[in-house]
Amino acid sequence: MRTFLLFAFILAAWLSFADAKLQNVTVKGVAVCNKKRLANAKVVLIDKDTLDPHDELASIHTNKEGEFELYGEEDEIGKIEPFIRVHHNCNTQPGCTRVTEYQVPQDKIGSTYDMTYVTLDIITHNDKNNC
Numbered sequence: 001m002r003t004f005l006l007f008a009f010i011l012a013a014w015l016s017f018a019d020a021k022l023q024n025v026t027v028k029g030v031a032v033c034n035k036k037r038l039a040n041a042k043v044v045l046i047d048k049d050t051l052d053p054h055d056e057l058a059s060i061h062t063n064k065e066g067e068f069e070l071y072g073e074e075d076e077i078g079k080i081e082p083f084i085r086v087h088h089n090c091n092t093q094p095g096c097t098r099v100t101e102y103q104v105p106q107d108k109i110g111s112t113y114d115m116t117y118v119t120l121d122i123i124t125h126n127d128k129n130n131c
């Protein structure tokens with residue numbers, strides 16, 4: 001019983017401190033491959049969560065100008081850690097897709113991260129090929 005009371009007390013104290021805040025971010029840019037705008041690439045905005053599985057906040061395909069714009073918001077204790085995941089076929093083998101991820105800088109939370117040109121030719125260290 002004493003253990004239970006202690007646990008309840010700690011939980012209550014923790015809850016009163018940790019109030020989740022609604023946070024948002026807008027990410028936009030132009031997907032580019034071989035100096036051309038890349039249409040119809042899937043761009044997903046995800047919040048990296050330590051406890052939950054990663055939350056998908058928004059998803060869109062680039063338009064014929066290669067442009068995308070995503071808005072996401074989430075209630076979270078502490079800062080959200082969003083990143084975008086681009087599914088594309090820039091310089092891949094036929095029938096393959098490549099997945100490239102970009103972190104959203106913390107100072108863009110609550111405002112807009114304008115990536116301008118997202119050059120997908122560049123292979124980042126955590127690129128994944130799906131064939």
Ligand SMILES: *[C@@H]1O[C@H](CO)[C@@H](O)[C@H](O)[C@H]1NC(C)=O
Pocket residue numbers: 023024025109110111
């Ligand atoms: C996004 O968050 C910022 C900072 O908290 C806030 O000022 C702004 O109103 C929010 N925008 C929307 C569309 O909720």
